[in-house]
Amino acid sequence: AGSYEHLLVSKPAPGVRLLTLNRPKALNALNNALVSEINHAITTANQDKEIGAIVITGSERAFAAGADIKAMKDLNFAKAYGGNFISHWSDQINSRKPIIAAVNGYALGGGCEIAMMADILYAGDKAVFGQPEIKLGTMPGAGGTQRLTRAIGKVRAMELILTGRNFTAQEAFDWGLAARVFPAEKLLDEAVKAAAEIAGNAPLAVMACKDAVNQAFESSLSTGVRYERNIFYGLFGSEDRREGMTAFVEKRKAEWKGE
Ligand code: CO8
Numbered sequence: 001a002g003s004y005e006h007l008l009v010s011k012p013a014p015g016v017r018l019l020t021l022n023r024p025k026a027l028n029a030l031n032n033a034l035v036s037e038i039n040h041a042i043t044t045a046n047q048d049k050e051i052g053a054i055v056i057t058g059s060e061r062a063f064a065a066g067a068d069i070k071a072m073k074d075l076n077f078a079k080a081y082g083g084n085f086i087s088h089w090s091d092q093i094n095s096r097k098p099i100i101a102a103v104n105g106y107a108l109g110g111g112c113e114i115a116m117m118a119d120i121l122y123a124g125d126k127a128v129f130g131q132p133e134i135k136l137g138t139m140p141g142a143g144g145t146q147r148l149t150r151a152i153g154k155v156r157a158m159e160l161i162l163t164g165r166n167f168t169a170q171e172a173f174d175w176g177l178a179a180r181v182f183p184a185e186k187l188l189d190e191a192v193k194a195a196a197e198i199a200g201n202a203p204l205a206v207m208a209c210k211d212a213v214n215q216a217f218e219s220s221l222s223t224g225v226r227y228e229r230n231i232f233y234g235l236f237g238s239e240d241r242r243e244g245m246t247a248f249v250e251k252r253k254a255e256w257k258g259e
Contacts, residue, residue, distance in 0.1 A: 006034040009041055012192045015052040015199025017045040020059075027065035028058045030089070030110045038114075039091045046097055049258065052199025052206065054095065055191045056118060057102040060184060063127070064111030069136065089142045092117050096207050098198055102191035103127045104184050108166070113142040116151065119210060121177060122191050123169035124184035129177070130166035150217060151177045202240035203258040208232075 003009075008020040019041050021028040028034075038056070045051045058064055067086070075085065089110070092099060101118035108130045115121055115129075123129075131144045139145065140161065149157040152175040160167060172178040182190045198206060212228045219227065235241045239259045247254035 004037040004041070006031075007037040007041060011051075012055075013196040013199075015050065016192055016195040017041070017048070017051045017054045018192065019054065019056045021057070021064055022059075024059060024061075026068065026070075027062035027106060028111065029065050029068040029070075030114065031068040031071050035086075035089050039088060042092050042095045042099070046095055052097060052201070052203055053195035054097055054099045055102055055188075055195050056092075056099055056114075057188055057191065058105065058107075058111075060104045060124075062105040062111070063101070063103040063107040064114060065106045066109030066111050066132070067141075086142055089114075090117060096210070098195075098206060098210055100191050100195050102187050103129075103169075103178075104187055109133055109140065109144075110142050113140060113144045113147070116147040116177070117143065119213075120179050120194070121172070122187060122194070123172050123178040123181050124187040125169050125181055126184050127169040127172070127178075128166050129168070129172055130164065131161045132164040132166070134162060134164040148177070151175070202238070202244060202254075202256045204238050204240060205235060205244075208235055 006021065006023045008022050010018045010020070012018045019038060021034065023029060023034060042054060045054050079085065092114070098120065099118040100120045100122060101115040102122050103115050104124035104127055106128050107115045108128070109132055112129050112131055131140050131148065133139050133141075133144070145157070145161060148160065156175060169178060169181045173181045180190070208231045212231055215224050215227045240256050243256065244254045
């Protein structure tokens with residue numbers, strides 16, 4: 001469903017929307033057009049009751065090799081700051097439905113940042129991550145210094161961002177950036193399988209879980225725990241919560257309504 005210039009959109013399993021970055025000649029380098037298409041596709045998936053989770057992927061060679069350097073080369077301060085360049089590049093974090101990034105090949109610079117914005121990151125065993133912006137005389141601009149640091153800790157993030165060196169799927173996994181590593185050719189199937197499993201859960205509970213986990217990055221522990229408890233109380237108002245517990249007691253499979 002949907003037709004875009006740089007993005008393929010499909011439904012590989014019930015409840016799953018798959019977005020495949022498709023700018024092969026530039027190794028899926030990100031420009032405003034591609035990012036706008038990603039945002040549009042995510043918004044559309046959020047509005048679609050049939051969809052419970054989103055998978056975002058690239059090709060075997062590249063998830064995305066960064067922001068489009070050719071498009072940035074002649075930018076100046078007035079155009080970047082005044083024109084609010086990349087202000088919408090982080091919009092995917094507004095998705096209320098979970099996003100899984102399935103990363104094969106290069107995920108560099110903005111590509112790594114887009115992958116880190118996802119709720120779950122799966123890596124193919126040959127994936128190559130990095131924040132190489134320092135080598136271009138600049139720095140990460142779409143959350144790299146913040147999300148990488150929160151995910152893997154200060155000294156590792158500092159080393160990677162200051163040297164610009166690449167890191168492997170195994171390192172990403174060991175450090176807690178990637179949830180799982182799969183053989184490259186199995187990665188997409190596994191990501192779709194996980195997305196389908198998520199999509200098969202009660203939609204309001206999925207949304208609530210994602211919201212509460214994200215709150216862990218925004219507040220103190222006691223505030224976060226209170227936040228969680230209040231949403232937990234709120235779910236007692238959902239029909240699916242009653243159905244889920246009733247189905248357990250009646251030893252049958254629950255049927256979700258999304259209400
Ligand atoms: N931008 C534009 N074009 C690119 C990019 C890029 N980031 N990466 C690769 N390409 C193009 C190449 O120019 C080449 O095109 P052409 O054939 O026309 O010359 C084509 O893709 C294939 O690339 P290579 O020939 O270089 O392929 P190799 O296999 O030799 O090398 C690499 C692959 C190692 C990935 C190499 O292409 C590379 O180093 N790319 C640049 C990586 C990089 O520095 N990325 C960071 C960019 S800066 C950034 O992302 C800042 C983020 C700021 C905010 C972003 C918000 C999301």
